[in-house]
Amino acid sequence: xxxxxxxxxxxxxxxxxxxxxxxxxxxxxxxxxxxxxxxxxxxxxxxxxxxxxxxxxxxxxxxxxxxxxxxxxxxxxxxxxxxxxxxxxxxxxxxxxxxxxxxxxxxxxxxxxxxxxxxxxxxxxxxxxxxxxxxxxxxxxxxxxxxxxxxxxxxxxxxxxxxxxxxxxxxxxxxxxxxxxxxxxxxxxxxxxxxxxxxxxxxxxxxxxxxxxxxxxxxxxxxxxxxxxxxxxxxxxxxxxxxxxxx
Amino acid sequence: xxxxxxxxxxxxxxxxxxxxxxxxxxxxxxxxxxxxxxxxxxxxxxxxxxxxxxxxxxxxxxxxxxxxxxxxxxxxxxxxxxxxxxxxxxxxxxxxxxxxxxxxxxxxxxxxxxxxxxxxxxxxxxxxxxxxxxxxxxxxxxxxxxxxxxxxxxxxxxxxxxxxxxxxxxxxxxxxxxxxxxxxxxxxxxxxxxxxxxxxxxxxxxxxxxxxxxxxxxxxxxxxxxxxxxxxxxxxxxxxxxxxxxx
Numbered sequence: 258x259x260x261x262x263x264x265x266x267x268x269x270x271x272x273x274x275x276x277x278x279x280x281x282x283x284x285x286x287x288x289x290x291x292x293x294x295x296x297x298x299x300x301x302x303x304x305x306x307x308x309x310x311x312x313x314x315x316x317x318x319x320x321x322x323x324x325x326x327x328x329x330x331x332x333x334x335x336x337x338x339x340x341x342x343x344x345x346x347x348x349x350x351x352x353x354x355x356x357x358x359x360x361x362x363x364x365x366x367x368x369x370x371x372x373x374x375x376x377x378x379x380x381x382x383x384x385x386x387x388x389x390x391x392x393x394x395x396x397x398x399x400x401x402x403x404x405x406x407x408x409x410x411x412x413x414x415x416x417x418x419x420x421x422x423x424x425x426x427x428x429x430x431x432x433x434x435x436x437x438x439x440x441x442x443x444x445x446x447x448x449x450x451x452x453x454x455x456x457x458x459x460x461x462x463x464x465x466x467x468x469x470x471x472x473x474x475x476x477x478x479x480x481x482x483x484x485x486x487x488x489x490x491x492x493x494x495x496x497x498x499x500x501x502x503x504x
Numbered sequence: 505x506x507x508x509x510x511x512x513x514x515x516x517x518x519x520x521x522x523x524x525x526x527x528x529x530x531x532x533x534x535x536x537x538x539x540x541x542x543x544x545x546x547x548x549x550x551x552x553x554x555x556x557x558x559x560x561x562x563x564x565x566x567x568x569x570x571x572x573x574x575x576x577x578x579x580x581x582x583x584x585x586x587x588x589x590x591x592x593x594x595x596x597x598x599x600x601x602x603x604x605x606x607x608x609x610x611x612x613x614x615x616x617x618x619x620x621x622x623x624x625x626x627x628x629x630x631x632x633x634x635x636x637x638x639x640x641x642x643x644x645x646x647x648x649x650x651x652x653x654x655x656x657x658x659x660x661x662x663x664x665x666x667x668x669x670x671x672x673x674x675x676x677x678x679x680x681x682x683x684x685x686x687x688x689x690x691x692x693x694x695x696x697x698x699x700x701x702x703x704x705x706x707x708x709x710x711x712x713x714x715x716x717x718x719x720x721x722x723x724x725x726x727x728x729x730x731x732x733x734x735x736x737x738x739x740x741x742x743x744x745x746x747x748x749x750x751x
Contacts (some may be wrong), residue, residue, distance in 0.1 A: 286650070403554075491700065
């Protein structure tokens with residue numbers, strides 16, 4: 258993924274802790290180019306503390322004195338926006354923005370993503386620099402995300418867009434043991450049924466739905482070979498301990 | 505969206521600022537039920553400051569003294585996990601986990617999502633309580649997300665799943681019986697372990713990975729109440745048949 262041509266631009270950030278949080282959020286998702294437009298307090302110990310192991314992103318951050326300087330060279334500019342604008346602008350949610358940014362970055366374009374002030378976001382003249390506005394669909398009871406959280410979500414979506422080419426992974430990808438085969442399952446069910454008869458839990462004359470429910474259970478889970486061996490072992494051991502062992 | 509039956513459980517959190525950040529992240533995405541398992545420092549001014557306008561979520565937070573207490577009543581338990589496990593567990597990425605949580609919540613099930621310590625995450629015995637492990641696909645150069653950031657991403661994915669409208673149907677939609685709760689599963693595992701000792705299949709002095717593999721099996725499948733009763737019945741009947749019945 259072409260992350261080197263993606264700049265995260267923080268405009269007039271008030272709290273240095275947020276700058277550190279942003280650096281960490283970026284590095285967690287494979288981004289590294291941070292630009293600070295007139296931060297109120299920077300450098301600052303709070304930024305360094307919150308950045309944790311992303312101190313390298315902080316150290317490499319560029320500090321500039323205007324948004325225009327920050328976006329110089331950018332070919333695709335995205336601005337994050339919570340508020341409704343008087344003049345509608347092309348607006349997409351974070352997922353689609355992540356996909357768009359990934360597409361443009363993959364074509365070697367220079368990208369800038371603008372994040373505004375903690376209290377007022379981006380101003381109209383800053384939003385007007387953007388090709389696209391990005392909206393994070395937060396809940397109406399409290400729509401305003403912390404700055405670093407917003408960066409985290411958009412960085413995550415850019416990374417997810419980059420990963421989506423690789424096929425979706427099932428929940429049992431990379432399992433440690435092969436899954437059992439049908440014929441082994443059939444033998445297991447015979448053994449289970451016989452053991453349940455032996456311990457007098459199953460009455461062959463009134464079996465009800467018992468075996469059907471147990472088969473549904475073990476087929477639903479898909480036993481792996483080791484699990485199947487454990488269960489077979491339990492059944493054998495149970496039969497061995499019964500008075501007047503039937504096997 | 506049925507967000508009232510989704511609990512966010514923070515296990516042994518060290519920094520109160522993170523608790524505040526979590527409260528805000530939750531409210532931003534429409535979640536409100538926060539449970540704290542033995543936080544190191546709480547209440548704390550730092551938590552309140554970081555929560556900003558989510559003070560109501562903090563005020564309503566439940567503080568409990570064990571993970572078991574936190575998950576009592578839960579029918580679907582998700583644990584966030586960064587580390588590779590010796591025994592693989594059903595694992596999905598945050599997007600798919602968000603969809604799964606949304607599906608289960610929509611059916612009125614009680615959900616608990618566990619987030620571990622800042623430094624060490626969730627311990628093995630905590631992860632073994634879970635039906636599903638959740639992985640946030642971070643970058644290999646710095647995979648460890650801040651706690652509140654992880655909550656933000658998963659909460660965001662739950663909300664996105666709710667907004668997508670395309671209600672993907674899980675494979676256990678329209679099940680005929682309610683799913684078992686965490687405390688019933690805990691009792692079942694105790695009973696299973698005791699029975700395996702009684703039949704001398706499990707040597708308490710050399711337990712190996714046996715119980716862990718069995719927990720993974722039954723948590724993976726998510727037992728419903730009737731299945732749990734059947735398995736408990738089999739265990740009781742087995743114990744009754746043993747020479748010199750120990751019960």
